[in-house]
Amino acid sequence: MSTPEPAVEWLDSEPDQAGIDRQRLAGLLFELARAINRDFAAKVPSLLPADPRLAELRTILMGREQALLARLARRLDDPEQLAAAVSQVLPSAIVQAAARDERLGQVLAPTVERAAESSIRRDPRALVGILSPVMAPAIRRSIGEAIESMLQSLNEALKASFSWRGLRWRLEAWRTGTPFATVVLQHTLVYRVEHVFLIHKESGLLIEHVAADPAASRDPQLVSGMLSAIQDFVRDSFADHAGGEVDAMRLGELLIWRSDGPHAFLAAVLRGKPPESLRERFENTLAQIHVERRHALQHFDGDTAAFPGLRDQLAECLLQQAKPRDRRTSPVLWGFLFALLALLAWGAYAWYGRHQEDAQWAAYLRRLQAEPGIVVTGAERRDGKLHVTGLRDPLATRPEALLEAFALAPAKVVGSWSPYQALDPAFVFKRVQASLEPLQTVELRLEADAVRAYGSAPRHWIEQARAVSRLLPAGALELDLSGVQDVDMTEVARLRESIEAQLILFDTDAPRPAPGQDAIIDRVAAELRALAELTRSLGLSMRATIIGHADATGKDAPNLALSLGRAEVVRSLLRTRGIDPDVLSVRGAGTLEPTEDEAATRDPSRNRRVSFTIRISE
Numbered sequence: 001m002s003t004p005e006p007a008v009e010w011l012d013s014e015p016d017q018a019g020i021d022r023q024r025l026a027g028l029l030f031e032l033a034r035a036i037n038r039d040f041a042a043k044v045p046s047l048l049p050a051d052p053r054l055a056e057l058r059t060i061l062m063g064r065e066q067a068l069l070a071r072l073a074r075r076l077d078d079p080e081q082l083a084a085a086v087s088q089v090l091p092s093a094i095v096q097a098a099a100r101d102e103r104l105g106q107v108l109a110p111t112v113e114r115a116a117e118s119s120i121r122r123d124p125r126a127l128v129g130i131l132s133p134v135m136a137p138a139i140r141r142s143i144g145e146a147i148e149s150m151l152q153s154l155n156e157a158l159k160a161s162f163s164w165r166g167l168r169w170r171l172e173a174w175r176t177g178t179p180f181a182t183v184v185l186q187h188t189l190v191y192r193v194e195h196v197f198l199i200h201k202e203s204g205l206l207i208e209h210v211a212a213d214p215a216a217s218r219d220p221q222l223v224s225g226m227l228s229a230i231q232d233f234v235r236d237s238f239a240d241h242a243g244g245e246v247d248a249m250r251l252g253e254l255l256i257w258r259s260d261g262p263h264a265f266l267a268a269v270l271r272g273k274p275p276e277s278l279r280e281r282f283e284n285t286l287a288q289i290h291v292e293r294r295h296a297l298q299h300f301d302g303d304t305a306a307f308p309g310l311r312d313q314l315a316e317c318l319l320q321q322a323k324p325r326d327r328r329t330s331p332v333l334w335g336f337l338f339a340l341l342a343l344l345a346w347g348a349y350a351w352y353g354r355h356q357e358d359a360q361w362a363a364y365l366r367r368l369q370a371e372p373g374i375v376v377t378g379a380e381r382r383d384g385k386l387h388v389t390g391l392r393d394p395l396a397t398r399p400e401a402l403l404e405a406f407a408l409a410p411a412k413v414v415g416s417w418s419p420y421q422a423l424d425p426a427f428v429f430k431r432v433q434a435s436l437e438p439l440q441t442v443e444l445r446l447e448a449d450a451v452r453a454y455g456s457a458p459r460h461w462i463e464q465a466r467a468v469s470r471l472l473p474a475g476a477l478e479l480d481l482s483g484v485q486d487v488d489m490t491e492v493a494r495l496r497e498s499i500e501a502q503l504i505l506f507d508t509d510a511p512r513p514a515p516g517q518d519a520i521i522d523r524v525a526a527e528l529r530a531l532a533e534l535t536r537s538l539g540l541s542m543r544a545t546i547i548g549h550a551d552a553t554g555k556d557a558p559n560l561a562l563s564l565g566r567a568e569v570v571r572s573l574l575r576t577r578g579i580d581p582d583v584l585s586v587r588g589a590g591t592l593e594p595t596e597d598e599a600a601t602r603d604p605s606r607n608r609r610v611s612f613t614i615r616i617s618e
Contacts, residue, residue, distance in 0.1 A: 025060055167336060168336070191274040191278070192271050193270050193278075194212045194271055196268050196314045197209050197224055197227065197266070198264055198289070199228060199267060200264050203300070204224065205221075205300070205302050206224035208310045209314075211318075224267075227258070247259070256268070256270075259279065259282045259283045259286050261287065263297035264297055266285065266286045278319065282317060285314070285317055288313075293306075356407070360406045364403065364408060364413075368388070368390070368399060372427070373393035374392050374396050374417075375390050376390040377390045378390070385412050385414050387414045388416070389417070389418075391419075395422075395430045421473050428472065428477045429444070429446040429451055435468045435471075436461070436468060437464070439461060441456050442456070442484060449477070450480045451478070451480065452482075452483060453479070453484045455483070455484060457484050458488050459537075465479060466481065469481070488538055491534060492538070492540075495531040495534070496531065499528060499614055500612050502612060503610070504570055506566055510608075511565045513566075513569070513573075524612065525574050528583075529579065532580070532583060540616055540617065541616070542615070543583050544584055545584075546567040546571050546574075547567060547586075547588075547610065547611045548568075548586070548589065549590070549607055549610070550590055551605075552604060552607070553604065556591060563590045567586035570610045591607070595607060
């Protein structure tokens with residue numbers, strides 16, 4: 001039992017370089033030995049508390065690798081962890097692949113191009129930010145060259161300014177709207193060759209360039225590339241004419257002539273109207289260059305050192321032809337003096353007209369300010385027209401009508417008027433008249449403290465007038481309607497009195513009306529219908545009470561029942577004539593409310609009746 005302990009201590013004392021639990025490994029090895037040799041197992045007790053398994057041995061030996069494989073599987077299954085891991089090595093992988101194999105660039109190029117196109121379409125400002133460092137220097141150079149060209153043109157123009165001829169040309173430039181420098185060139189030159197370019201045909205590179213002294217000098221390399229690109233574009237676009245060349249182009253006032261040779265072509269920029277003989281001069285020069293420098297042209301690789309003296313040879317093509325100067329000055333002088341006198345006369349006339357116009361304008365403004373309902377807030381002369389602004393009541397006089405009394409062109413006067421309501425009594429009176437429906441029965445009068453109405457009118461007109469009075473501006477005259485009589489209420493009173501004056505008579509002990517009473521019942525029904533419609537339109541309610549009566553013959557109790565029955569019969573007859581039963585009520589008075597003293601007159605017939613009472617309420 002004491003034999004294996006030194007081995008266990010030796011295993012446990014060794015440094016754990018591989019991350020293995022050596023003590024546990026030693027125990028497992030002893031258990032393995034005990035399992036193989038049963039005699040050894042009987043002599044040596046187990047060093048582990050539990051029975052070991054080969055799986056535990058595998059875990060001890062391969063635990064680190066299993067953990068690494070598990071961690072790798074988790075990274076592969078998680079998209080975010082996989083993307084993070086790939087991002088750490090992707091740049092280096094792309095650099096090494098691009099250095100070893102060109103196919104990577106060919107494969108990625110379409111994808112990168114589509115991504116760039118989509119990004120630019122979505123946000124063009126990104127492309128602007130990328131190109132601005134490159135374009136800004138080119139733009140600054142172009143602006144500088146344009147300013148230099150302008151200064152050269154100004155220098156040439158100043159040379160011709162201080163003379164009678166220069167003054168005449170300046171008047172022509174002012175009359176036609178053409179720059180003075182352009183007018184000078186038009187009158188002094190027939191033509192001028194400003195630039196000559198010799199360009200290699202195969203590569204499009206500039207071999208040599210010369211320019212006239214006063215001509216503006218652009219980037220020769222850029223111009224040569226442009227000319228070659230235009231030639232290729234035209235050749236590719238018009239395939240039916242393959243083999244042909246563009247021998248002339250016009251850009252505004254500039255003309256470009258092209259002469260082609262076997263290895264190079266000559267492009268000349270001209271101004272004016274050159275003769276055709278000048279083209280022959282260019283072709284001869286180009287032919288001479290090809291004869292003398294054929295080898296250098298055939299093997300041209302961008303180095304211009306192989307063409308000594310070529311600049312002087314091209315400079316011979318910078319030709320120009322000036323127009324002969326007209327020596328006659330007297331007609332021009334007289335013409336100038338006449339124009340000067342005409343200008344002075346025109347100035348005096350314009351000053352007088354302006355003075356008269358200002359006087360009429362001031363008078364017109366004073367007239368506007370004095371007009372009721374018009375308030376002038378501003379007046380000025382702008383863009384050759386007279387502008388006036390202010391406030392105007394819609395009922396006031398139109399400013400255009402007042403303009404007719406002044407010597408001012410209507411098209412030259414521009415008015416901007418904002419609407420407002422003037423508090424002048426006359427305008428308040430007009431506004432009330434325009435807001436109310438005219439009635440012959442109502443008279444409106446403008447008095448010192450109010451607008452008063454007199455006469456009679458329907459209820460709806462009176463309500464409309466009250467609404468108009470509430471809309472009048474604060475501080476304006478009031479609308480007094482106390483003098484207007486309500487004709488609708490008058491009609492209500494008349495119908496009420498007419499109905500209450502009607503009596504329906506009955507025979508002795510008869511519950512139905514006596515013969516000849518139908519006309520009275522029809523009249524009562526018509527008046528009740530009219531009264532109901534009128535009160536409904538006025539927002540009122542109407543209720544009619546039918547009261548039955550009896551004479552003194554007989555006892556009181558039967559007479560009371562008879563009177564109530566007579567009222568019910570009349571109510572039924574009115575309902576058959578279209579009267580709403582809800583507005584009708586009945587009451588029996590018996591002999592208590594006689595109209596005639598039967599003892600005195602001995603005629604009880606008027607007490608056998610039905611009468612009416614009308615009640616009107618809000």
